[in-house]
Amino acid sequence: MSLKLRALCASLAVFACTAHAADTNPAVSSLRLYVFDCGTIDVSDISLFSPGVDKGQKKTLTDSCYLVAHPKGTLVWDAGLPDEVAKEKAGVKRGQSFHLRMNKTLAQQFKETGFSPESVTYLGLSHMHFDHIGNVGLFPKATLLMQAEEYEAAFGPDSAKYGNDPKNYPTLSANPVTKLAGDHDVFGDGSVVIKRAIGHTPGHQTLFVKLPKTGNVLLSGDLVHFSKNWENRRVPSFNVDKELSLKAMEEQAQFMKANKATLWIQHDLEQNAKIRHAPKYYE
Ligand SMILES: [Zn+2]
Numbered sequence: 001m002s003l004k005l006r007a008l009c010a011s012l013a014v015f016a017c018t019a020h021a022a023d024t025n026p027a028v029s030s031l032r033l034y035v036f037d038c039g040t041i042d043v044s045d046i047s048l049f050s051p052g053v054d055k056g057q058k059k060t061l062t063d064s065c066y067l068v069a070h071p072k073g074t075l076v077w078d079a080g081l082p083d084e085v086a087k088e089k090a091g092v093k094r095g096q097s098f099h100l101r102m103n104k105t106l107a108q109q110f111k112e113t114g115f116s117p118e119s120v121t122y123l124g125l126s127h128m129h130f131d132h133i134g135n136v137g138l139f140p141k142a143t144l145l146m147q148a149e150e151y152e153a154a155f156g157p158d159s160a161k162y163g164n165d166p167k168n169y170p171t172l173s174a175n176p177v178t179k180l181a182g183d184h185d186v187f188g189d190g191s192v193v194i195k196r197a198i199g200h201t202p203g204h205q206t207l208f209v210k211l212p213k214t215g216n217v218l219l220s221g222d223l224v225h226f227s228k229n230w231e232n233r234r235v236p237s238f239n240v241d242k243e244l245s246l247k248a249m250e251e252q253a254q255f256m257k258a259n260k261a262t263l264w265i266q267h268d269l270e271q272n273a274k275i276r277h278a279p280k281y282y283e
Helices: 003-010 014-021 084-088 106-113 149-157 227-232 240-256 267-274
Strands: 032-043 059-070 071-075 092-094 099-103 122-124 143-147 177-180 194-195 204-210 217-218 261-262
Touching: 032 149, 032 267, 059 106, 059 204, 059 267, 143 149, 149 177, 217 240, 240 261
Parallel strands: 071 122, 122 143, 143 177, 217 261
Antiparallel strands: 032 059, 032 099, 059 071, 092 099, 194 204, 204 217
């Protein structure tokens, strides 16, 4: 508790402060979606994501992660860049292509929602790339919901082949896990559904959320990284399977059409600038 809060507590009735300090999750009567800003990625040559197009041009991507609160439990979708990035004001270089920055940690943003990370029921990761798993350690008790192939790529003997290293996510193997082999209805009522959409990685997945007031949305994972690539169906050079990537894009497009869903592209800076962020939420 901060000194300021302590002083405030001293001047208030004790029970009010006790309630404030406790890790009590807000009561949720209908579905909510919170959006977090989980970092910024400056890309030195965006043609890495769209081979042969815009060669040598820079582009900035955002990195989004989410909390879905359902009356039956909570699901975190993707865990962003590591919160440690926020300590470096000038950001952190990663390899030849990326420069990473972060304004506010996920831990802090999560706190502002009133939900406790320790109490999160499910952890859904679109895939195992570094910019989606940075803070998995915040959710040690959550049941991991992952396609079996992605779990194998993370922890199996060929993890290095996929650019994965279990040393980079030391807590994750201790999380309870449900390995998936297709779509998965998280709370059993069709309102939150993990969609199998492989190709970017061996077990990539997206998340369909049926919001009663906002409408239906599909959180992209890395099905696509920005609008122009979606419109032109472009596949990044580093996807594990180009044909499967194109197939997944087409299937998800059909699914969205049939379900009147809007695609929220997790890395699209311009689109996310228009989306309300936590502690506000969508219903
Ligand atoms: Zn990504």
